[in-house]
Amino acid sequence: MKSNKNNNNKAKPTLKYIAERLGISKATVSNAFNNPKQLSAALREKIFTECQAQGYTGPSITARSLRTGKTGVIGVLLADSLAYNFTDPVASHFLEGVASTLDQQHINMLLLPSRSDNYQSTQVDTIPDSFIVYGKPKDADVLQRISQQGKPMVTVDFDTELGNSVSVNVDNHGAAYESAKHALSGLNDKVIIVGFRLLNGCDQLRSVDCEKLEGYTESISRRRFEGYQDAIQEWGGQFNSSDVWQFPHPKSQATQMTLRGLLAHPQKNHATVCLCMSDKLAIATLEAAQSLGIKVPEQLRIVGFDNIPEADTFNLTSIHQPLTEKGKIAAEIALGLREFSSIELPAPLVIRGSTDSTLPAPNIEFTKTKV
Amino acid sequence: MKSNKNNNNKAKPTLKYIAERLGISKATVSNAFNNPKQLSAALREKIFTECQAQGYTGPSITARSLRTGKTGVIGVLLADSLAYNFTDPVASHFLEGVASTLDQQHINMLLLPSRSDNYQSTQVDTIPDSFIVYGKPKDADVLQRISQQGKPMVTVDFDTELGNSVSVNVDNHGAAYESAKHALSGLNDKVIIVGFRLLNGCDQLRSVDCEKLEGYTESISRRRFEGYQDAIQEWGGQFNSSDVWQFPHPKSQATQMTLRGLLAHPQKNHATVCLCMSDKLAIATLEAAQSLGIKVPEQLRIVGFDNIPEADTFNLTSIHQPLTEKGKIAAEIALGLREFSSIELPAPLVIRGSTDSTLPAPNIEFTKTKV
DNA sequence: CCGACATACTTAACCGATTTAGTTAAGTTA
């Protein structure tokens, strides 16, 4: 039972073996698989029949890769763990888009979650023919290494100066600006900003001094923040630098309690605006508001970002990101199916009840009756 | 911007190139990476320095694979989607065990979720050197195809007659028997069985006629069921064939309502036993019981299976499966680090408050105060 | 001083395909 060799003593069939059995050249067998037009239909049929009979399942992937210099694999570099990317709706819709394009092209996807890699395992990132980098990696070296390989790289949601790379973005700045302008219009009270990962290398629940922009990450959060900021400046209302917060986990108890603390203020019946950098955060904010009995949108307007399905369910004003399309486009660029140049997708504002009292009111059904 | 060729005109360095620059043979450079003992430390150092200088990151994976016939990749065939395996605690603990062994050995993991593959994409399953098959695939052909490649295969939670494969199991039958025996002791009333995937090719919420065993899947569910059945027969109490149910989704509303319906009976103050094939189902059952005001364990004894962390949290009697260890062992066998023979791990019963009133009572904190 | 034996490298065959530059036979055109 210990043997892990082939049971039958017959060696694993190769293209050469098939060719010999049929008394033809290797090239023709190869063409049967890759260039059907190069040989007669009859012979091709005969070759396939023989392959079937000999249990030959097609050209060896490694041998082909060595010869062609292509592996048929695309690397998708993730900014977080695998688990996160499968759980988070924003990430998973993006990946779904990527996957759909790859499926069509019979390209395989190698998921590379970010972690501290040593020299050895670094080798896996030499496999792909091209890369999609979804979100700016904390470890900047990894981009450097990939770039050195000279393979095409498509960065999503951020830009880099590295060679041979282009980016796919939505207009984070403009969209944030529009959403803030909309939410602030007609009011003159306080606004708070609820974000994530604003600071470089510090992913803790805390308020962020918005004056020190240089400490901010060069990422979507930064761009969204600046969009909000521009709108706030035009508006001219009350806003102080301590009213920007970052939350590492939108669903944690700490986040919820902090949000309640921040919202306790509008009890004084002042209208207030909360600009959230993701729908998940917006939902948490809505939950906090409801638990305090604050009426949305009358006493508090909330806008989200991403327009995930729950934004519609809960009647939340948000910015629509074409997530699946973003994934498709990124894959198409990486595969050379589309021009290799950066692209910025539109991200329209979707107005719902959380900012407009003429629309159905936002509501989270509390799961008291949870079954 | 359209070029996706290497920016610098210098070709990508190869092992041969490094050797030539240093005026030594390819074999020596190769040995520097793979057989350090074959050359002097000084030369090895010199080689690495040159590699660094030329931007050579090590031997090409494809070329090495072609020559050695090994890819350094292990295939993990999943019975469900990727998302499921990352979410479900049982599956993710198992995978964690697999991953930890692979990390140590610098082996990469290729996750192969089950889906209907056509001839083209089938090719990816020719990459791995060996396979771990976690749970019986619905599509039996895939096992056939892998087996034909003559590569070692380790099946987990089920057995197969196919060549060159061994299995890793826990004693599902024995463990189920023990848990049932324990739960039934001293009682003489009704017992129900709450399971999953009992029927072949029919994964719907329904009661299952336990007399037609031939329609059952040849899997853990079947073995657990037979263990329960043996204990029930020895016990001799009331049990009729309509009291076996299968639930596709432990957390769905339909599951919860059905469970409530099944439990409505003990309102008559008869003690009853519920044998659940997973902790998730046991938790759902406990939830149903609490919502009906049924006292556990006084009026209803519940046993689970798997001993996931929540079983401890909620004081649920369960069967401990060494999940992470199972993963490690499966990987060790597949990699040849351990004897290539089938193994059955112990799965001891862990008695807690859901069957023993002298222990802390089981309780699910309702998330009314959910924040 | 000789053979035995490491030590440190080198040679060359080989892994299983792809692909460029042909060759051959049959068909077409003027």
Place this chain on the structure above:
DNA sequence: TAACTTAACTAAATCGGTTAAGTATGTCGG
């Protein structure tokens, strides 16, 4: 019929490594 085209297939170089077998050099006990 000579000259040219096309269809159908072949020969051989090549991709970038690994490894068994072999060679040269030095070391050392007797």
